Amino acid sequence: EPEVTQTPSHQVTQMGQEVILRCVPISNHLYFYWYRQILGQKVEFLVSFYNNEISEKSEIFDDQFSVERPDGSNFTLKIRSTKLEDSAMYFCASSSGTLYNQPQHFGDGTRLSIL
Amino acid sequence: AQKVTQAQTEISVVEKEDVTLDCVYETRDTTYYLFWYKQPPSGELVFLIRRNSFDEQNEISGRYSWNFQKSTSSFNFTITASQVVDSAVYFCALTDSGNTPLVFGKGTRLSVIA
Numbered sequence: 001e002p003e004v005t006q007t008p009s010h011q012v013t014q015m016g017q018e019v020i021l022r023c024v025p026i027s028n029h030l031y032f033y034w035y036r037q038i039l040g041q042k043v044e045f046l047v048s049f050y051n052n053e054i055s056e057k058s059e060i061f062d063d064q065f066s067v068e069r070p071d072g073s074n075f076t077l078k079i080r081s082t083k084l085e086d087s088a089m090y091f092c093a094s095s096s097g098t099l100y101n102q103p104q105h106f107g108d109g110t111r112l113s114i115l
Numbered sequence: 116a117q118k119v120t121q122a123q124t125e126i127s128v129v130e131k132e133d134v135t136l137d138c139v140y141e142t143r144d145t146t147y148y149l150f151w152y153k154q155p156p157s158g159e160l161v162f163l164i165r166r167n168s169f170d171e172q173n174e175i176s177g178r179y180s181w182n183f184q185k186s187t188s189s190f191n192f193t194i195t196a197s198q199v200v201d202s203a204v205y206f207c208a209l210t211d212s213g214n215t216p217l218v219f220g221k222g223t224r225l226s227v228i229a
Binding site (some may be wrong): 031033035041042043044045048050055056058089091095097103104105106107108109111 | 150152157158159160161162165206208214215216217218219220221222
């Protein structure tokens with residue numbers, strides 16, 4: 001069964017450094033998402049992406065964050081200058097975008113640790 | 116604004132017991148979708164079920180069953196004859212029609228003890 005893949009599974013970065021989290025959505029999906037889960041808390045929406053542009057973003061998704069679909073397969077989340085509070089599990093998700101709201105399929109996540 | 120409440124933070128049961136995880140939601144939309152996801156200790160999110168607001172039929176899948184009641188804005192999840200492998204955090208989530216973002220509850224941590 002096709003799946004969303006995320007790399008790396010764990011990223012350790014010094015505070016203030018830039019980090020890029022990578023995702024390969026399911027190949028025929030059209031909508032892409034990033035969510036964040038701080039340890040022990042709920043999953044929170046960051047941003048959605050459709051037709052090569054951001055379709056919606058939350059208040060968490062401030063100027064330090066950006067997303068890109070650099071080619072036909074990858075979907076990346078960049079954090080420009082990481083802060084301690086960016087430590088979290090980051091999930092990528094994709095959905096097919098068909099009429100009946102197919103479920104969002106999630107990757108296994110990238111655990112980001114900021115030191 | 117949409118909201119999902121999972122009042123049970125943690126539940127602990129002995130293997131083979133039945134357990135029900137509660138989910139109460141708030142939305143002003145007449146069309147919406149409800150989901151349950153499982154997050155095992157390894158951390159990934161596993162899709163379990165989607166239910167749209169027009170379909171109030173209860174669903175059973177093996178040991179899992181879901182009870183959707185619009186009158187009480189609830190979408191509860193029951194595991195029958197629980198097993199140790201069911202130990203995980205379970206999230207209920209809500210979205211309106213289209214491909215809008217999911218709003219998650221805070222999750223319920225289920226521990227099944229052998």
